[in-house]
Amino acid sequence: MSQAPIFPGTVSASGRPATLGVMGGGQLGRMFVHAAQRLGYFTAVLDPDPHSPAGLVSHHHVQTDYSDASGLAQLAALSDAVTTEFENVPAGALQTLAGQRPVAPGAAAVAIAQNRIEEKSHFVACAHVSGVSCAPYAVIETPAQLEAVPAELLPGILKTARMGYDGKGQVRVKNAAELAAAWGELKQVPCVLEKLMPLKAECSVIVARGWNGDIVGFAPQRNVHVDGILAVTHAYESNMPAALALRAQAATKSIANHIGYVGVLCVEFFVIDDGSEHGGLIVNEMAPRPHNSGHHTMDACDVSQFDLQVHAMAGLPLPAPRQHSPAIMLNLLGDVWFDPQGQMRTPDWQAVLALPGAHLHLYGKLHARPGRKMGHLNITGADLAGVKATARKAADILGLPGLDGI
Incomplete structure (x- = not known):
């Protein structure tokens, strides 16, 4: 095309x-x-x-x-x-x-991402090319399908086929009784039951594909979620084993090419404990748009994911992005605007903006509430140790979770 x-x-x-x-x-x-x-x-x-x-x-x-x-x-x-x-x-x-x-992206590609049943089918269909498949799963649309769920899929996570994001529309279940109760709580809408896998880490890859099939992308990001919402993104060379990073990049490009995708695409992966040295890789879901985990590209790369979105849809050349600085992205939810007693407050931007390499991005939303994405803070620097130290300081100032172990 x-x-x-x-x-x-x-x-x-x-x-x-x-x-x-x-x-x-x-x-x-x-x-x-x-x-x-x-x-x-x-x-x-x-x-x-x-x-x-x-x-x-x-x-x-x-x-x-x-x-x-x-x-x-x-x-x-x-x-x-x-x-x-x-x-x-x-x-x-x-x-x-x-x-x-x-x-761009076209309706057919967006429709796949809107329905987890279609999304899983797409991942399975291109697994022979991408080399990565999704977790074992079962489709539940009828009582008969509920009864037929194999025992080996439990414990698992029941997810609504539509409208689930940031942990919404998802219930963890241990056994058949909990599964039946959870499906009832979700109003018996079409769902997917995914086998609960031994999770080591989560990562994502963002690519941009043009009308002519040219494709470029960023190195994988390692992500930390808290209560189903992205809290921290680690974007630097040592954030995950090199072999897994290459597999995730290649798989993402294959998934985009398989449907002739045009635009920016994010694919999220789980790194699972499969007994190997670095773990195995399974694909979780895709987002037909720029992604929260790619916000570091605005300050750590010479081309951002949003620049590539513009280039792809307008038919302009797609420059291969280069990351010039290690980065950590901290998601800023509405919780930051409340003190421990639940009273509204203004976050201490004076202290945050005094930190070296701190890039504050607020979204212009007029009302803060817990769980609402209000902005993000990118931390960049000349060396990874300095970036990590600054990220910890910022997290302490704002009371942010998800920085354990850095």
């Missing part, structure tokens, strides 16, 4: 400047908008929230539902190409837009 480049800073015969559109107005959309505007593009955001972080900084904000026909028509009229900032934008809306403008 090929796509004529949409060059920044150009103006059409009708007088409209080159404009890139995004479905979704959250923080990922905001950072995409900033990257596009830095290159000279105008931007358009479709999001129903009048105070959406991306809508507040974009040239155009279409305030409609994601499936609203008039809103989609308006976004198409404003934009030369369209992307998405989260995977739960209706695939049908992307398909509608694709009839008028280039859309």
Whole structure:
């Protein structure tokens, strides 16, 4: 597939400047908008929230539902190409837009990521190429399928097929009775039961693939989650064994190539204890967009994941990114805005911003609440020891979890 480049800073015969559109107005959309505007593009955001972080900084904000026909028509009229900032934008809306403008990633790829059943099937289908498969699993859509779950899949994690993220829609179960009760609690919606694997670590890989099949990517990040939400990302050369890092990179590119993906893709992996020296690798899930674990690229690399998102959708060359500094990314949830007694407070930004190599990114959200992603803090430096020491200081100042052992 090929796509004529949409060059920044150009103006059409009708007088409209080159404009890139995004479905979704959250923080990922905001950072995409900033990257596009830095290159000279105008931007358009479709999001129903009048105070959406991306809508507040974009040239155009279409305030409609994601499936609203008039809103989609308006976004198409404003934009030369369209992307998405989260995977739960209706695939049908992307398909509608694709009839008028280039859309990356396409509706078919996003639909796979929206449904864990489809996602698992995709991972299994390309395992012979990627060399990495997912954890053993069973699909549960009917009482008969529930009854037929093999005993060897327990203990496991029951996950809703749709709308689960940041630990939502997931229940750990030890036996058949707990499984049946959990499926009832989840309203008997279609689910996937995954066998609980002996986990050593979690990592992710971010790649960008162009319309012409060119593909580039970043080195794997090692991730630490707390209560199902990403807390810390370790992004430096020694963050995981080199052999596993190469396998994860190769697998991610294979997964993207298998469906002719266009845009930025993140694939998350588990490193499991399989008795080998460094452990085995299994694929967990994919996100058809930039990812929280890639935010370090904004300060530690010469090209960020958002820069690559712009390049890929606009048909521009994809430069191979280079990481110039070791980095640790700390996720800033709304909890930081509350003291131990639950009272609102302003985080001690004075102390945080005095730290060497501290890069604060806040998302412009007006209201903090526990568990809500409000921003992130990238720590970079000339050497890893200094980065780790600064990250520990920042975590102490802000009361952040997830830095055990560094």
